[in-house]
Amino acid sequence: MTSSAVQAPVARLVLRAPYLIFLADIRETGFAKTGLGIAQWCPEKCVGQLRLPGCAVDARLPDLDIAAARAAGARSLILGAAPIGGDIKPNWVETLCRAAEAGLDIVSGLHRPLSRIPGLADAAARGGGRLVEVRVPPPDIPIASGRKRSGLRLLAVGTDCAVGKKYSALSIARELQRRGLPATFRATGQTGIMIAGEGMPIDAVVCDFTAGAAEILSPDNAADHWDVIEGQGSLFHPAYAGVSLGLLHGSQADAIVVCHEAEREQMAGYAGYPVPDLQDCIDLHLQMGRRTNPSIRCVGVSINTARLPADRRRAYLEQCARRTGMPCVDPLVEGPAAIVDRMLGVCA
């Protein structure tokens, strides 16, 4: 265990908006999820999209070249495309270098470091912009203190990976803001960070510091302010449960929403590991979360029902609600209002 708490001021991962979304020559929406998600969740941060010949996806933003994006105020080019393998295709390089030379920050969540793209570092040096790796945590993350912070926090947790934690957290934060309540979405994954413009890539933090990283992600705040925190992994996941627990402890969640995909029976990619029962998932999170916040409670279940036939959807949600005693919604269909009602009712 690392013994020295770092007292230095903490550097933060902060992006510069507005964005030019680079969709490259992607032909299938599945490989442009990052770019499309940003355009959907924060169109106000996006001045346009940049598409290469052959691109077949559309974020419904104005098509701009680099000069036009610059003129429109763009400060960052966001790599919104993620081909198989997480690498950057050779025919993208010239565009990226020209954007860097024009002074745009180049923002990437891909595995391959931007500094290894031929010519890009030099172009950025000439243009005066930054190469920003969304997967790289800021320096000087402290060891968690366990000290209770002011303000309120909701954490979106899950029965597995990729069950809608980011979507649920975003929609709850938006619903709070729509009601005129003070709320901030706190991102822990790369797409979330690009949407929020800042955040903590929690799964890339050295494990001694995971809870500490979660603590600085949601600092002290006004007593009635909600941080709505994007969860990662699952306490039941054979590979990632440690990340999930560090995030739960450091978040000191006052409330959790459990996210789940209807009809998923096995953990994705982990044959032999069943997806936990919803109530077991609620119970374990409350049990573990009490260690750093004794008043933690569950305020709802957020279910991705896309794989359910339309005629079974409502019965499925009602059955979940009966069994858990919680509001159970698909935020994409019903919206998160029922969860937000419960959360404000029990935590205010």
Added chain:
Amino acid sequence: MTSSAVQAPVARLVLRAPYLIFLADIRETGFAKTGLGIAQWCPEKCVGQLRLPGCAVDARLPDLDIAAARAAGARSLILGAAPIGGDIKPNWVETLCRAAEAGLDIVSGLHRPLSRIPGLADAAARGGGRLVEVRVPPPDIPIASGRKRSGLRLLAVGTDCAVGKKYSALSIARELQRRGLPATFRATGQTGIMIAGEGMPIDAVVCDFTAGAAEILSPDNAADHWDVIEGQGSLFHPAYAGVSLGLLHGSQADAIVVCHEAEREQMAGYAGYPVPDLQDCIDLHLQMGRRTNPSIRCVGVSINTARLPADRRRAYLEQCARRTGMPCVDPLVEGPAAIVDRMLGVCA
């Protein structure tokens, strides 16, 4: 979550024995714990100690200079001293450079990288030895697979940090070996790694990979072989529980021993966080550990009784044994035989 499983062969952190233990000019045993621990636990790996003028600690090894250590077969100089702040003192540098120039590996668990010590990298290049940072994990650690491995595993867990997990694991491994049974101590901290000559600095691993690192630390083995794994942190620790959970899941422990310090009521350095009840600690580890090994069980409690008055020791251990139904021993006093008896009885 990182999505690509790495298939490449895994590099391992392996030290070269025999060792020359460098105690520098340390005056208090507390700052030479690493060196003294190595000399105590693996004297057969140590050809001697190297002490500078003013050194007031003694590992009871022959005093050798670098030439004599080389002649006696030494292959590594182990930095056995850790002054406050974890740095290397200026007056140690000349000795370290001469050792590197003579071809010894220089092995350090201190925070300051060896590569930043003036002249040391050049000296190592000339001598042909390595600069080995015990705090730096090997590259290419995979994401945990959750696949059940062959062989048996015991994990020493704890109610807090620094309660005797390393000592307990070492003494249990030695007891198994003394009985002629196949057993390997698996180290997860810096001193443990130096004693074992290899291991995994688990708390320095990026958190997405913690359970994967634990998986490669204790690979498939013969059906009756025991890996005795040094635990880290505590599932109840507000900063380190995520490390502990990743290690528990990846270890797929068949058995746990819960380590505890008598009379410790608060988590060290965490006011307001009480040390958990022994039975609660056993229960939570079994509950969480079942996710990757449904047949996990507790086989004993290992208690550091140093702070108890002699006349209360036995009553304290008997009370713990009554309350938990487990053999409860101080391995430093009674030895771990009672725990090993239980472990072999229930897990064989």
